[in-house]
Amino acid sequence: MASDDVWILGISMTRFGKHPDSDLIDLAAEATMNSIADAGITMREIGILAAGNLRGGGGIGQALQKQVGQTGIPVYNVANACATGATAIRVVHMALRAGEADFGLAIGVEKLAGGERVGDSATWSPQGRFGAIGPLDGRIGTETMPGVFAQIGMEYGHRYGGTSFELFARISEKNHAHSTLNPLAS
Amino acid sequence: MPQPVPFVDYLVLGERPHLVARECTACGARFFDRRNACASCFGTSFTQVDVPTEGEVRAFTIVAHAAPGVPVPFVSATVDCAGTSVRANLINVAPTPEAVRLGMKVRLALTAVGVDQAGTEAISFGFEPRR
Ligand SMILES: [Zn+2]
Numbered sequence: 001m002a003s004d005d006v007w008i009l010g011i012s013m014t015r016f017g018k019h020p021d022s023d024l025i026d027l028a029a030e031a032t033m034n035s036i037a038d039a040g041i042t043m044r045e046i047g048i049l050a051a052g053n054l055r056g057g058g059g060i061g062q063a064l065q066k067q068v069g070q071t072g073i074p075v076y077n078v079a080n081a082c083a084t085g086a087t088a089i090r091v092v093h094m095a096l097r098a099g100e101a102d103f104g105l106a107i108g109v110e111k112l113a114g115g116e117r118v119g120d121s122a123t124w125s126p127q128g129r130f131g132a133i134g135p136l137d138g139r140i141g142t143e144t145m146p147g148v149f150a151q152i153g154m155e156y157g158h159r160y161g162g163t164s165f166e167l168f169a170r171i172s173e174k175n176h177a178h179s180t181l182n183p184l185a186s
Numbered sequence: 187m188p189q190p191v192p193f194v195d196y197l198v199l200g201e202r203p204h205l206v207a208r209e210c211t212a213c214g215a216r217f218f219d220r221r222n223a224c225a226s227c228f229g230t231s232f233t234q235v236d237v238p239t240e241g242e243v244r245a246f247t248i249v250a251h252a253a254p255g256v257p258v259p260f261v262s263a264t265v266d267c268a269g270t271s272v273r274a275n276l277i278n279v280a281p282t283p284e285a286v287r288l289g290m291k292v293r294l295a296l297t298a299v300g301v302d303q304a305g306t307e308a309i310s311f312g313f314e315p316r317r
Contacts, residue, residue, distance in 0.1 A: 117253045117254070117255035118255075120300065120302075122302060122303045123304050124191050129220060130194045130195060130218060130219055132193060133193055133194075134299065136194075137252070138253075138257065138258075138260060138275075140193075140194065140273055141275060142249050142262035144249070144253075147247050147262050151246065151247050151262065151264055154245040154247065154288060155244055155245035158244055158245060158288045158289065
């Protein structure tokens with residue numbers, strides 16, 4: 001292939017929701033099967049796989065291959081916070097540009113429902129790099145991303161002034177308006 | 187009765203409760219955990235310093251939804267203690283937009299976490315409004 005262009009042949013996503021009856025691999029497999037069907041190819045053509053996931057504990061790419069087709073291709077598991085799925089796309093994009101493969105599959109999957117804070121231990125014992133005797137979330141500020149980013153927005157407004165909360169509301173309004181165009185939004 | 191223990195190792199209890207930080211000797215950047223090199227200047231020498239117990243709220247959010255097990259609502263904040271950024275809850279203040287505001291003057295305050303099976307009490311910190 002002489003062209004430097006990389007084409008997106010097929011794309012798919014699962015419906016947003018808690019999916020109590022589907023695990024991570026089920027969700028990844030559904031998106032994969034529909035993507036390659038949309039592209040009109042099979043796993044046989046795929047020459048590289050990048051699998052993005054943050055909270056699942058690793059090895060999603062290998063597990064996905066067992067679920068949908070294991071052909072001995074290189075697989076890269078990536079984790080990069082909010083940019084995890086985009087990083088999977090970048091890994092495949094760069095591999096195609098480098099000529100390592102003609103077809104690649106990038107997948108991003110996450111399951112967040114059902115988490116809870118770990119309980120305190122029976123006797124206090126300092127752990128980790130803050131020598132904490134229990135989980136910090138909710139006690140030393142928040143660790144959830146909506147809370148952290150809310151504070152970043154507040155700090156931006158406080159430091160530079162003039163950043164109205166109307167502006168943040170307009171961004172939210174725009175994003176929600178986009179979601180109404182997505183039949184898979186919850 | 188056993189001595190109370192601090193919730194984190196950078197909280198010093200006793201007569202004059204305060205926080206301690208590791209300060210980069212080259213640029214003065216402060217960190218509450220151990221570092222191999224300074225994130226700002228890559229310096230590798232640190233010294234322990236006391237953090238001022240008074241500061242002002244630089245950012246906050248009122249958390250209404252959290253993981254099961256985390257009591258809500260609570261106020262999460264970044265407090266500027268004379269140049270040192272401290273992550274903490276705001277305590278002894280109503281968790282409402284009317285009661286909390288940016289630039290609010292606050293001071294370090296202690297709060298009870300609970301007692302373990304050995305009868306040891308754990309003490310954490312937050313910041314409360316200065317009156
Ligand atoms: Zn430094």
